[in-house]
Amino acid sequence: xxxxxxxxxxxxxxxxxxxxxxFAADAKAPDVTRHQADIDKIVSEISPKRIEAYVRKLVSxxxxxxxxxxxxxxxxxxxxxxxxxxxxxxxxxxxxxQVAFDSYMDQxxxxxxxxxxxxxxxxxxxxxxxxxxxxxxxVSGHYDSRVTDVMNFTDDAxxxxxDASGTAAVMEMACVMAKHNxxxxxxxxAVAGEEQGLLGANHYASEAKKNGWNIAxxxxxxxxxxxxxDDGRKDDTQVRLFAQGVPPxxxxxxxxxxxxxxxxxxxxxxxxxxxxxxxxxERYVKGFKVNVIYRTDRYLRGGDHSPFLSNGYAAxxxxxxxxxxxxxxxxxxxxxxxxxxxxxEFNDYNYIAKVAKVNAATLASLALAPAxxxxxxxxxxxxxxxxxxxxxxxxxxxxAGYRIVWRETTAPFWQGAKFVGNVTEASLKLSKDNYFxxxxxxxxxxxxxxxxxxxxxx
Numbered sequence: 340x341x342x343x344x345x346x347x348x349x350x351x352x353x354x355x356x357x358x359x360x361x362f363a364a365d366a367k368a369p370d371v372t373r374h375q376a377d378i379d380k381i382v383s384e385i386s387p388k389r390i391e392a393y394v395r396k397l398v399s400x401x402x403x404x405x406x407x408x409x410x411x412x413x414x415x416x417x418x419x420x421x422x423x424x425x426x427x428x429x430x431x432x433x434x435x436x437q438v439a440f441d442s443y444m445d446q447x448x449x450x451x452x453x454x455x456x457x458x459x460x461x462x463x464x465x466x467x468x469x470x471x472x473x474x475x476x477x478v479s480g481h482y483d484s485r486v487t488d489v490m491n492f493t494d495d496a497x498x499x500x501x502d503a504s505g506t507a508a509v510m511e512m513a514c515v516m517a518k519h520n521x522x523x524x525x526x527x528x529a530v531a532g533e534e535q536g537l538l539g540a541n542h543y544a545s546e547a548k549k550n551g552w553n554i555a556x557x558x559x560x561x562x563x564x565x566x567x568x569d570d571g572r573k574d575d576t577q578v579r580l581f582a583q584g585v586p587p588x589x590x591x592x593x594x595x596x597x598x599x600x601x602x603x604x605x606x607x608x609x610x611x612x613x614x615x616x617x618x619x620x621e622r623y624v625k626g627f628k629v630n631v632i633y634r635t636d637r638y639l640r641g642g643d644h645s646p647f648l649s650n651g652y653a654a655x656x657x658x659x660x661x662x663x664x665x666x667x668x669x670x671x672x673x674x675x676x677x678x679x680x681x682x683x684e685f686n687d688y689n690y691i692a693k694v695a696k697v698n699a700a701t702l703a704s705l706a707l708a709p710a711x712x713x714x715x716x717x718x719x720x721x722x723x724x725x726x727x728x729x730x731x732x733x734x735x736x737x738x739a740g741y742r743i744v745w746r747e748t749t750a751p752f753w754q755g756a757k758f759v760g761n762v763t764e765a766s767l768k769l770s771k772d773n774y775f776x777x778x779x780x781x782x783x784x785x786x787x788x789x790x791x792x793x794x795x796x797x
Contacts, residue, residue, distance in 0.1 A: 368758030369739045369785035374623065377519055378703045382623050384515045385699060387692040391683075393507035394564075394691075396422065398499050398683050403484040404492035405535045406455055416531065419482055423460045423510065423529050430514035431462065438462045441528075443542050450489055450535040459539045460529040462513045466706065468522035470734045476705050477526040477557040478512060478698055479540065479643055480505025481533035484681070487670045489534060494670065499683040501667050502533065504564030505657075508695035516699060521706035522735070523555070530643050533561070540643035548650040556612050556705055556789075557654035559644035563694045564686040568661030575690045577628035578697065581656040582613035583635040583648055597794055602748065605633070606775060606792035608653035611711075614752055615789040616655065619704045620697035627693050630660070631751070637662075657694055704787075709735045709780035711788045716796025717771055726776060727766040728793050733780050742779040744790050745769060753777070753790070 397403065400422075401414045408415030420440070427438045441459040445451050460482070466472035484498025485491070497503075506529045513527035532538030540559075547554055566575035585595065585604050598604065610633075617629040636642055636656055644654035663685070671680035710733060718727040728743060740761040744753040758781065759765040767776075777790025 367760070368742070369781055369783055371742065371781060371785045371787045372622075373785055375704070375707065375784065375786065377707075378623055378700050381515055381519060381699050381703055382696045385511055385692050385696045387688040389514075390507045390511050390691050390695065391686075391688040393426075393510050394499055394503045394686060394688070395683050397482065397503040397506060398497040402492065402494065402496040403482055403498055404496055405457065405483045405532045405538070406451065406453070406492040409456070416483060420458050420460055420529070420531070423482060423506070427460065427462045427510060427513055427527075431517045434464075434517040436462055436464045436513065436517040441543060445532070445538055448536065451538070452490060457532045457539050457542065459531055459543055461543075462517075462527040464513070464517055464521065464525040464527070466522050466524040467520045468735065468737075470736065471522035471710065472524055473553050474523040474710055475526055475552060475554045476523060476702055477528060477554055477647070478509055478560065478702060479528040479530050479557070480507070480509045480560045481531065481539070481643055482506045482529040483531050483534050483539075485534040485668060487668060489668075497671070497681050497683065499681050499686055500562055500564035501681055502561050503683075504562065504686060504691050505560035508560050508563060508691055508698065511692075511695055512699045512702070516703065519703070521703065522708075523706040523710075525702055525706055533643055537641065537643055537646055541646040544646040544650045544652065547647075547652070554647065554652045555710065557644055557647040557652055558616075558698055558701065559642050559654065559656040560694065560698065561642045561656060562658050562662060562667070564691055565659050565661075565663060565666070566687040566690040567663060567685070569663040569665060572661065574660045575687060575693070576626065577630045577660050578694050579632050579658045579660055580613055580616060580629050581632045581634055581636050581644075581658065583607065583609045583654075584633060586648065587635075594794070598792065601795060603775065603792050605751070606777070609648065609655055611777065611789045611792070612653040613655050615705070616697070616701045617752070619701045623700035624693055624696045627697065629697060657698065659690070705789075707782070707784070708786035708788045709733050709738055709782050711791045712741060712778045712780050713791070715778045715791040715793045717776065717793040718797075719795045720797045724770045725766050725768050726771045726774070727764065728776060728778055729764045729796060730778050730791070732763050735780075735782065737782045737784070739781050739783045741765070742781050742787060743767060744777045744779060745774045748773065748775060
């Protein structure tokens, strides 16, 4: 496709020329495209073998149904969560990572037939920069499992893909990343109660909202285990990333109404997070595509990122490219030689590792970068063809300055960029009628934040 590549290159050059700057980074700007050595090291250490061992250990507990046995040391969700916690404590020994249970009593509902203690396993790696440590990035997988009947808590429910794959990926990330320092705080969670109605995630997200925690991004990994479709096709070259646009609220907030009225429905905080994930993931995991899907989740379905979205946080979901429903939410059985059930032999552990690497690269880049710029506005106090953006200054001591990014209104990802220095106002010779803009914060090492969409400012 040489002509297609040429046309995109020419387009970028023409847009940059119109903006009055070279498309390449300014000579004084930090290099935001170079690989960070620490991130390369983290990505290289993610191990398919360890991920497989984690999955098989989780499967060995027989069932991890939310209402299953909690007293046995070898079977049920109680044994599973105690093992997850002990394993995270073991691999985090000598590091700053703190591991704890996050529990509450659920009094029952449509999928909980009796009062049940729900327990999330939470490993927190505190940030080391005073100005950034209150900013948090959460990554999760759910460790509970189920069979065909969601209320069946006694039969074997191996849950190797749904969602031992996501739990194992999160555990592997935590163990590898615990040895590194980050400006902001990372939270690695194995969540309970997903199959019973996103209960564990809802508890954590609600507590975060109530306590005013600054969760700047949440990554949910659910069903990331298989590279094979139900028709036998193999695709280990991409992962789906579901990112919400306008929230499906009964009443739209003033801020969301302004976003929509200016055409920014594809510039919500979750879509901005998704753009960052795609850029960083594809940079550090060569030959692997992050396929951003403009939906909250799969059609009319949901996952543990949904409660975070409902509480106003940027949240996205990773899922394999093609689900095989013979190996999801199925009683274990063989019919006419066909095996049904979510068994570990149907996982692709090299594929899970690739998805984990994308997650790890993203989390590291976010936790090393400055916070997203705040109160970004586009001046509208006079009619002009130029675009002037303003924002509040960041507080990080290693801040180098700010980068304005833009794209045409029909383009999903950023097409142009200009580093404008450590200022709080900048103008471009591009019309706000014809382009979408964003402002990113950049530190002296070239770590760059996701973009913030500018709201009208008079």
